[in-house]
Amino acid sequence: MSVPRRTAVDYVEDVSPGSGTLPPRAWYASSDAKALSLNGEWLFRLSPAAGAEDDSFAREGFDAGGWGRIAVPGHWVLQGHGSPVYTNHRYPFPVDPPRVPTENPTGDHLRVFDLPPDWPDLGDGGAVLRFEGVESCARVWLNGTELGTFKGSRLPHEFAVGRLLRTAGNVLAVRVHQWSSGSYLEDQDQWWLPGVFRDVTLSHRPVDGVRDFFVHAGYDHRAGTGTLRVDSAVPGRVTVPALGVDVPTGEPVTVPAKPWSAEVPRLYDGVLATRGERVPLRIGFRTVEISDGLLKVNGRPVLLKGVNRHEWHPQRGRALDPATMREDVLLMKRHNINAVRTSHYPPHPLFLDLCDEYGLWVIDECDLETHGFAEAGWRDNPVDDDRWTPALLDRAARMVERDKNHPSVVLWSLGNEAGTGRGLTAMAEWIHGRDPSRPVHYEGDPDCRDTDVYTRMYAPHAEVERIGRGLDGGPRKRRRLPFLLCEYAHAMGNGPGGLADYQRLFESYERLQGGFVWEWIDHGIAHPELGYAYGGDFGEELHDGNFVCDGLLFPDRRPSPGLAEYGKVIEPVGIAGDGGNGTVRVTDKYDTADLSALAFSWSYQVDGETVASGPLPVPPLAPGESADVRLPAPPPDAPPGEAHWLVRAALAADAPWAARGHVVAWGQFPASRRTAPRVPATARPRTGDGVLALGPGTFDARTGALVAIGEVAVGGLRLDVWRAPTDNDEGAAWQSDPRCGPRWRAIGLHRMRHRLDGVECGEDALTVRTRVAPAGRELGLSAVYRWTSDGNRLRLAVRVVPEGDWTVPLPRLGIRFGLRTADRVRWFGGGPGEAYPDTRTAAAVGRWQAAVDDLQTPYVRPQENGARIDVRWAELGGLRVEGDPLFLLTARRWTTERLDAAAHRTDLVPGDTVWVNLDHAHHGIGSRSCGPGPLPRYHLRPEPAEFSFVFSPLPS
Numbered sequence: 001m002s003v004p005r006r007t008a009v010d011y012v013e014d015v016s017p018g019s020g021t022l023p024p025r026a027w028y029a030s031s032d033a034k035a036l037s038l039n040g041e042w043l044f045r046l047s048p049a050a051g052a053e054d055d056s057f058a059r060e061g062f063d064a065g066g067w068g069r070i071a072v073p074g075h076w077v078l079q080g081h082g083s084p085v086y087t088n089h090r091y092p093f094p095v096d097p098p099r100v101p102t103e104n105p106t107g108d109h110l111r112v113f114d115l116p117p118d119w120p121d122l123g124d125g126g127a128v129l130r131f132e133g134v135e136s137c138a139r140v141w142l143n144g145t146e147l148g149t150f151k152g153s154r155l156p157h158e159f160a161v162g163r164l165l166r167t168a169g170n171v172l173a174v175r176v177h178q179w180s181s182g183s184y185l186e187d188q189d190q191w192w193l194p195g196v197f198r199d200v201t202l203s204h205r206p207v208d209g210v211r212d213f214f215v216h217a218g219y220d221h222r223a224g225t226g227t228l229r230v231d232s233a234v235p236g237r238v239t240v241p242a243l244g245v246d247v248p249t250g251e252p253v254t255v256p257a258k259p260w261s262a263e264v265p266r267l268y269d270g271v272l273a274t275r276g277e278r279v280p281l282r283i284g285f286r287t288v289e290i291s292d293g294l295l296k297v298n299g300r301p302v303l304l305k306g307v308n309r310h311e312w313h314p315q316r317g318r319a320l321d322p323a324t325m326r327e328d329v330l331l332m333k334r335h336n337i338n339a340v341r342t343s344h345y346p347p348h349p350l351f352l353d354l355c356d357e358y359g360l361w362v363i364d365e366c367d368l369e370t371h372g373f374a375e376a377g378w379r380d381n382p383v384d385d386d387r388w389t390p391a392l393l394d395r396a397a398r399m400v401e402r403d404k405n406h407p408s409v410v411l412w413s414l415g416n417e418a419g420t421g422r423g424l425t426a427m428a429e430w431i432h433g434r435d436p437s438r439p440v441h442y443e444g445d446p447d448c449r450d451t452d453v454y455t456r457m458y459a460p461h462a463e464v465e466r467i468g469r470g471l472d473g474g475p476r477k478r479r480r481l482p483f484l485l486c487e488y489a490h491a492m493g494n495g496p497g498g499l500a501d502y503q504r505l506f507e508s509y510e511r512l513q514g515g516f517v518w519e520w521i522d523h524g525i526a527h528p529e530l531g532y533a534y535g536g537d538f539g540e541e542l543h544d545g546n547f548v549c550d551g552l553l554f555p556d557r558r559p560s561p562g563l564a565e566y567g568k569v570i571e572p573v574g575i576a577g578d579g580g581n582g583t584v585r586v587t588d589k590y591d592t593a594d595l596s597a598l599a600f601s602w603s604y605q606v607d608g609e610t611v612a613s614g615p616l617p618v619p620p621l622a623p624g625e626s627a628d629v630r631l632p633a634p635p636p637d638a639p640p641g642e643a644h645w646l647v648r649a650a651l652a653a654d655a656p657w658a659a660r661g662h663v664v665a666w667g668q669f670p671a672s673r674r675t676a677p678r679v680p681a682t683a684r685p686r687t688g689d690g691v692l693a694l695g696p697g698t699f700d701a702r703t704g705a706l707v708a709i710g711e712v713a714v715g716g717l718r719l720d721v722w723r724a725p726t727d728n729d730e731g732a733a734w735q736s737d738p739r740c741g742p743r744w745r746a747i748g749l750h751r752m753r754h755r756l757d758g759v760e761c762g763e764d765a766l767t768v769r770t771r772v773a774p775a776g777r778e779l780g781l782s783a784v785y786r787w788t789s790d791g792n793r794l795r796l797a798v799r800v801v802p803e804g805d806w807t808v809p810l811p812r813l814g815i816r817f818g819l820r821t822a823d824r825v826r827w828f829g830g831g832p833g834e835a836y837p838d839t840r841t842a843a844a845v846g847r848w849q850a851a852v853d854d855l856q857t858p859y860v861r862p863q864e865n866g867a868r869i870d871v872r873w874a875e876l877g878g879l880r881v882e883g884d885p886l887f888l889l890t891a892r893r894w895t896t897e898r899l900d901a902a903a904h905r906t907d908l909v910p911g912d913t914v915w916v917n918l919d920h921a922h923h924g925i926g927s928r929s930c931g932p933g934p935l936p937r938y939h940l941r942p943e944p945a946e947f948s949f950v951f952s953p954l955p956s
C-alpha cells in the first residue's frame with residue numbers, strides 16, 4: 001500500500017516562498033503609531049523532525065509547562081538546544097531540491113502577551129505582526145488561528161493580525177524548521193543557525209496609516225539642488241523643515257540642498273504624514289549613475305574602500321543588537337572604510353540606518369546563494385529553474401521594498417555565487433523596473449548580462465591591472481562597465497598580504513573602482529574549552545574548519561593587524577616624503593571632500609623618539625589635488641642618530657565617529673641615514689674547562705654552541721627556516737597555483753636536521769660550520785656562524801648558501817634561540833603591530849615596547865604571527881640585540897613546533913622558555929587561503945644570504 005507523502009509539513013519543501021504574508025513595504029524605525037516589541041524570553045521546545053509534533057501547541061490552553069526557555073531574537077543552537085553546523089558551500093544535507101532531510105530540527109516557540117494599557121481600541125485600525133528574520137522557515141499562529149508560513153531567512157515578513165488580537169492573554173506560536181526548500185537558496189559560507197534571530201514586533205496600523213512609501217531624493221551636482229518626491233500608497237504630506245519643504249506626496253520639489261555622500265553624510269529630517277500616522281524621514285540627496293563607464297555618485301566617480309560584512313557576534317551569532325551594529329560602523333569609519341557589501345543577505349535594517357547616518361556606501365545583497373550546486377556542475381540550480389522564480393522574485397522584492405529609502409544603498413546585488421540562470425535575469429529585470437535609480441550588481445555572471453557593473457572576486461593583481469588598462473577582452477557589454485572586486489584579500493588568519501599593491505592599482509586606473517576585503521569579522525563561536533570554536537568543533541559530519549574565521553576583526557571585535565594595515569592602505573590623504581628636499585607631498589584622496597576637516601602636524605624623530613613637533617599648514621586641497629608642503633628646518637639642537645619626519649592628518653574637530661585628534665592618515669620618511677652597528681673583532685677566543693669564551697659570549701668548546709651572553713643563559717641558537725604555516729601559506733585546497741604550506745611540509749622544512757661540520761677557533765673568531773637539511777632529501781642549506789667580539793659585544797654573522805634543487809620559497813630565514821626569562825620587549829623599529837613583507841604599510845618606525853604575551857596575535861587557529869619588522873635593536877631577557885641589516889623579531893612562550901601543532905589558542909601552553917626568532921627575512925603572506933599568493937617580489941627565494949646580529953648583556 002502506498003502512503004501519500006503530502007502532509008501538514010508540505011510547505012517546508014514547497015518551492016513557494018510562503019503564504020498569508022502581507023506584500024513587502026518600506027521599513028522605518030518608528031512612527032507615532034503604537035508598537036510592542038515581542039523580543040524577550042519565549043517558551044521553547046525542540047523536536048527532531050518537521051512532523052514530529054502536531055500543532056496543538058498553537059492552540060489556546062496548551063500546557064507548555066515542561067518546555068524550555070529561549071531568548072528571542074536568537075538561534076536555538078547557540079542556546080543549548082542542538083549545535084551549529086559550518087559548511088562553506090556544500091549543503092549539509094543530501095542535495096535533492098526542494099526536498100530536505102527527515103531529520104529536520106524544529107523549534108516550537110510560544111509567547112503569551114498582553115497589549116499595553118495605552119494600545120488603541122481594538123476596533124480602531126488594524127495591527128501587523130512583523131518578523132525581521134527567521135531561519136529558515138516558519139509557520140505562525142495567533143490565538144489558535146494560523147496566519148501563514150514564510151521562507152527567506154534574512155528578510156522581513158508581516159501578517160495582518162488586527163482581527164485576532166485581544167487585550168490580554170494573546171498566544172503567539174511560531175514553528176521554525178531548520179531546513180526547508182529555502183535552505184537551497186541560502187547556501188552562504190557561514191554557520192547554519194536556525195531560529196527567530198531578528199526582532200518580532202506587533203505594530204498598530206491606524207486607519208489611513210502609512211503603508212509603503214518610496215523616497216526619491218536625487219541630487220543635481222551642477223545646480224546644487226536636490227529633488228524630492230515621496231510616493232506613498234496612502235496619500236499625505238511631506239515636510240522637511242530645514243529646506244522649507246511642505247508638499248503633497250507624489251509631487252516633486254526641487255530645493256537648494258547639500259548632497260549626501262559617505263564622506264559627508266548630510267541627512268535632512270522630514271516627516272511623512274498621512275491622516276492616520278506620522279513617520280519620520282531621514283533624507284539624503286544623491287544620484288547614482290553609470291556614465292562614461294564609471295560608477296558615479298553626484299557626478300563624481302567613487303573609489304570603494306570596502307569590506308564584506310556578515311552579521312556576527314561570538315555569543316549571539318547573527319542575532320545582533322544595535323550596540324554591536326554601531327560598533328561595526330564606528331570601527332569601519334575609524335579605519336577609513338567607506339563601503340560595505342552586506343554579504344550575503346540584507347542586514348538588520350538598523351544597520352542601514354547607521355550607514356545613512358555615519359556615511360558608508362552600501363551594496364545591499366539579496367539573501368540568495370546556491371553555491372552547493374557547483375559540486376554537480378550547477379545541475380538543477382534553482383536560479384535556472386522557472387519553478388523557483390517566484391521565490392527569487394519574492395526575495396528581491398522583500399529586499400528592495402524594505403531598503404529602498406536608504407541613501408547609503410547605492411547598488412542592489414542579486415545575491416552571491418548562484419551560478420547563472422533565468423531566475424537571476426527575472427530578479428534583475430524586476431529590480432531595474434522598480435528602482436531604476438540604482439545599478440544592479442551580481443558577481444556570478446561573467447557576461448554581465450543582468451548587471452550594470454563588472455565585478456569579480458579574488459582576481460590577482462596582474463589581472464586587475466589588465467582590466468584597469470581595458471585589456472581584459474570579454475563580451476562587449478562587460479568591457480564598457482566599471483570594475484569592482486566585490487571580494488578580494490582573504491583576511492583568514494595572518495594577512496591579507498598585498499593590500500597596498502591592490503590599492504596602487506585602484507588609484508592608478510579609473511575603471512578600477514575599488515573593492516571589498518573578504519571579510520569583516522571572524523565567525524568564531526565563544527566556547528568554554530576552545531576559546532573560539534570553528535567548523536568541526538561541534539562534531540559536524542561535513543564542515544570546512546576554520547575557513548569561517550577569515551575576518552579583519554577577531555570574533556570579539558578586536559581589530560586584527562589586517563585591519564590596521566587596511567586602514568593605513570586606504571587612507572584618504574596621501575602623505576609622501578620627497579627624498580630629502582624638505583617638502584612633503586600631500587594629496588587629497590577623498591572622492592568629494594576637501595581637507596578642511598583635518599589638522600596636519602609634523603614631528604621630527606631621532607632614534608624613534610620625537611624631539612620636536614608642530615602644526616603643518618596645508619592648503620585647502622580639493623579632491624584629487626596635491627601640494628608640496630614645506631617642512632620646517634630640522635631642529636638645530638636635535639641629538640645625533642637616525643632621524644625621521646612623521647606627518648599626520650588628524651580630525652580637527654570631533655566627528656560623530658571619532659574624537660578630535662583621531663589620526664586618519666600619516667606618512668613617515670627618513671631625514672637621515674642609519675649607521676649600522678660596528679664591532680671591531682678585537683677580542684680573542686679563550687678556551688678552558690670545555691667552554692670557550694669570546695668577549696661576553698660563552699660557548700660549548702666541542703660543538704661551538706652558544707651557552708650564555710654575560711649572565712644570560714641562551715639555549716638552542718641555530719638557523720631557523722620554519723614558520724607555523726599561516727592559513728594563507730596552507731592555501732585553499734582548490735587552488736591551482738602551488739600552495740606553500742603543504743609543499744614546505746612535504747619537503748620536510750618543519751623537521752630540519754642540523755649537522756655540525758666543524759668548529760674553528762681562530763685568532764679573532766669562532767667559526768661553526770653546519771649543514772641544515774631535512775631527512776630523506778638532498779637539498780639543504782650550508783650555514784656558517786661566525787662569532788667575533790670587541791670585548792663587550794658579541795657579533796654573529798650568519799652566512800647561508802642553499803644547496804641542491806630548491807623549488808619552493810623559504811618560510812623564513814633567521815636564527816632562533818631560547819631565553820629563560822623575558823617578560824617585556826623593547827625595540828626600535830616597525831610597530832606597534834605585526835608586519836610581514838607584504839603587510840607592512842601600517843608599521844611606523846619608532847620606539848615600542850610590549851609584554852611578550854602581547855606580542856602574540858590571537859588568530860583563532862594558531863599560526864605564524866606577531867613579527868615586528870625593520871627592527872634596528874631590541875632588548876629582552878637581559879640582552880640587547882642590534883641587527884645589520886634590519887631584522888624581524890618574534891618572541892613567544894612556546895616553540896614554533898607547538899604553535900604549528902595547535903588547533904585552538906587554548907592548546908598553547910606557556911613553557912619556561914621564551915623562544916626568540918631574529919629573522920633576516922620572511923616569505924610574504926599573500927591571500928592564497930582563497931585568492932592569489934604573495935606577489936613574486938615578496939617571495940623569500942633560497943639564495944645565498946648573509947646577515948648579522950650584535951648581542952650585548954644589559955646591565956641588571
Ligand code: GAL
Pocket residue numbers: 088188189344416417457487490518547550930
Ligand atoms: C567567496 C564567497 C564568500 C566566502 C569566500 C571565502 O567565494 O563569496 O562567501 O566563501 O569566498 O571565504
